[in-house]
Amino acid sequence: MNKNIRVRFAPSPTGPLHIGGVRTALYNYLFARKHGGTMILRIEDTDQTRFVPGAEDYIVNSLAWCGINFDESVGVGGPHAPYRQSERKALYKQYSDKLIASGHAYYAFDTAEELETLRKHAEAEKQTFTYNTETRKTLRNSLCLSAENVNELIENGTPYVVRFLIPENTEVAMDDIIRGKVCVKSETLDDKVLFKSDGMPTYHLANIVDDHLMEISHVIRGEEWLPSLPLHVLLYEAFGWEAPEFAHLPLLLKPDGNGKLSKRDGDRLGFPVFPLEWTDPFSGDKSSGYRESGYYPEAFINLLAFLGWNPGTEQELFNMDQLIQSFSLERVGKSGSKFDPEKTKWFNHQYLIRRSDEEIAAEFMPFLLEKGIEADMQFVARAASLVKERLNFVKELWGETYFFFQSPESYDDQVIKKRWKDETPSQMLALTEVLQNIEPFDAPSIDAGIKTWIEANNFGMGAIMNALRLLLVGASKGPHLGDIMALIGKEETLMRIKKGIETIK
């Protein structure tokens, strides 16, 4: 593995990139960085009919958010520009011609309709029609037609495609870094179209040509490509090129039931499958994103890295640098992973509690502003420090801290029933006198003052504190009461107690 490591992520801009795609990009990135190699982004937009406006930008933005950056790409350019296949269109025909000249490919004039009919017929007999060593002898192509005939058809502008000529009776031996040796008989392969009648190459041709031209050393891609690996290997052979090494990554599967994770699963199951929110430009449908759901990119990357790979140690929290250090294709598993949305929350929690109070406060400010609350940064940071352990996401902060910013709007009926006794109002009133005299009004002093008063009067700790909590918070939750009172201040504390006594009757 001494030659230059050059890997590429080659998405098709037919829609938003889902988490499986992001993981593929991530593994490529980690591999490149680990080995001091080059990371390339190539846009495979050879299918003009599937162009989706905004998809390419979405892909670029998503990867940028994840911290996956490229050395060569559509945006930053590079020695092999352009990096968008539609802009390399002129290039591919000569390679297609080369293959025809060397006898590795041929012209086919069968129309899409004709082939469709053949497939329908085959299907009716529970068979599958394939354009292969057998059937190609009976179809309209340059293998059967005379040279003059073929020339005439082409001169007349008859639409044609170029198909790869699968060799007969050979075994295609392949090597995959993750799967080891794979062997396929050539008869089971079909003569794939390499060059379409619209003048564009198919994925197979463009992909091999570009990987070769861009000097890609390792092709790291999803397992859905494994079935076309024989074709690709044969193509390299036909061109007389050295093939790169291959690594086919296991798929990400649906959390429930069967099948690979798809765009629809996210909103059906209530978790995002996309890194960023995406609005379909045609239907206007919105799909949620990890970023908008409150995930940190570090957490997102961490959890994605662990879907199919692990370091072999018990450490689970890795930042990007650590991932780069530890990553290896040898430790990527072979079997597909069911995506577990539950664990993603735990990852985010881990990153959240490691953030400073000030950082969390800053992230929370917009949420407060939305509620019309302009709070002091230090105050918010202090509130965050008291509750951050219980959060998975910053957006949950309001539910845990609202009582720092406003007095209760209502009082939980269940708690009133349980904690509000006949003697409670007078006790609470007496407590205001006690609190009034506590100086300084900080948590230790408040705690000590209340405790002394409770013991002197032989009250129950639970009875007093739970009732007090009801008045201050409105419910039976929240951090230590002394901390709450100290933070909201004496005046607010006394006000809430009095207001509560009036309201609960």
Added chain:
RNA sequence: GCUCCCAUCGUCUAGCCCGGUCAGGACGCCAGGUUUUCAUCCUGGUAACAGGGGUUCGAAUCCCCUUGGGAGUACCA
């Protein structure tokens, strides 16, 4: 259907290559503890080698079959 890939707790997985630990960790779940509440936290528990054959003194680990799952089977990528 055909071709190829895969198979350890509910989930992500370690262990497998180079057979020999009560099959380990994490998420979740359950219980107990801490606590003035709710959480957090701590401790403990639950739970797996798909099945069947071999090979071997010994198999999660090597081989075969079955079953199950996945992918592909387009002038899409």
